[in-house]
Amino acid sequence: MNTFEYTPENEIKFQEYVSRYPKIDSCMLPALWLVQEQIGWVSPEAMIYVAQKLGKTPIQVYEVATFYTMFNLKPIGKYHIELCKTASCMLCGSRELKKHIKETIGIEAGQTSDDGLFTLTEVECLGACGGAPMFALNGEYHEKLTKEKVDEIIKECRNDN
């Protein structure tokens, strides 16, 4: 049974995407992004739904969804911290930052905290090398981070809940 479908608003957005490309095939990534915006991850049911929308087989959607690292293949925490670990950030102290975040939230990279609030992911270069070290919090860039700034951001997240 298919348990996923777009909200009416997302259905409108999807149709708008369809009108922008010579073939509906191009709507693969836009369709997956709409799924993730709607439920926070890309579930197997949603992949089947997208396959039906695009006239593809589920495996064709699966192979795309698993190729691109930004699609979450399992549910994640309310706040997704993506910490950059690549060269410039590493040279500017991302390792100390990782240790600090681990100690503050109590999770390793790749894990979600028990309260479901935070997921920590170590990612490759986010194109913010001039603001190293940095992380993205739910997609929003926070650059030139220090331990103090990280504490502030995490505190804000906790206070909102």
Place this chain on the structure above:
Amino acid sequence: MITKIVSKNFDIPNSHKLEVALANGRYSSIDKLFSMTPDEVTQEVVKSGLRGKGGGGAACGPKWELMPPVDERPRYLIVNGDESEPGTFKDRQIFQYDPHLLIEGIICTCYALSAHHAYIYIRGEYKFFIDRVNAAIKEAYEAGIIGDKIMNKYDFKLDITVHRGGGAYICGEKSALIESLEGKRGHPRLKPHGKECEWFFDNPATVNNVETIASVPNIVENGAQGYTKYGTEKSPGTMLFAISGPVNNPGVYEMAYGNKMIDFLNILGGGMIEGKKLKAIIPGGSSCPILTASEVEKAVLDYESMWDIGSTLGTGGMIVIDEDTSMVDVAKNIIEFYHHESCGQCTPCREGTGWIDKILKKILSGDASNEDLKTILDVCNTMNGKTICVFAPAVKDIISSIIKKFPDEFKTYLKN
């Protein structure tokens, strides 16, 4: 040292908004554009010597000339904004501070190519910048700058669509980018024997970097000579150079080609933080062979000079490394990136990046011998020139250059 062409409006408050952009010269090239034929525009860009700013440095005009004569097939411009090369963060400045310059450049380029739809492929992580560009495109549609006509008066239909990537470095490779745009995994395509344009669903297409496109309006408006007066004979014009790592003023600065790397580091980059000593610089994104401190003293920032000293200019994004950093650590960090990002299509690359990663881990743990170091160079050799795209050769370039230029640092980790 700074020469502003592309970055001219970056410091103006609200420069991303149409009203401010129009008041500061945006879209001023369009009248001249439509007084020329598409071929005249292409020839002006050929004469300007404009080079692709995405890393390869190939001439832009001759690339446009690869488009076949106009026929019944639709034609496309695809703008490469997948900016994912470590150390590179320049295109985002254009997205953030002057998206209307990019749209103006797209109008000029699409007119030259007789293309009526442009796709801007932007890396998925750049959500903020994607929203910025989409807002600017919306303004441009509403003002009649693009759409059924250009600037409400020129009979040229043009649509622009932003396509959000999904977080795959390889999609910066132009044929992988098109595969991705066609809804598939980002696997680079086999290259044709002869030179030809790219193909989007079997229709002719040209792929250009964001900064390249943003350089075009100036050439249309001021002619090729207005561009070639900057830079060197073979590398004319300017580029958005970036600097990051332990320096006082990391950032993006536009300069004409031909400045000295050491001056860029010390003057615009503000020198090393806390008076640290320079050990090395990776010149143009992590795919370029590393330069030692003494090589940095001699390095000049244009394509030919960089080739002469055995490296490349790449994207112009420099990663600075200080004396306290272990080069083995740097090599390990960089190979982790490539191991993660290899698309997996070609065996030498998919396996080779993993092997080097494992061996470097072994070296760092103190369990490796000189044989292991030789194995890395052997794997590098197997990766070089034996794959569909240049990802694997770039891995070989950076890894083998670090090992060859800093052998003693590796030896301290080795067992006798």
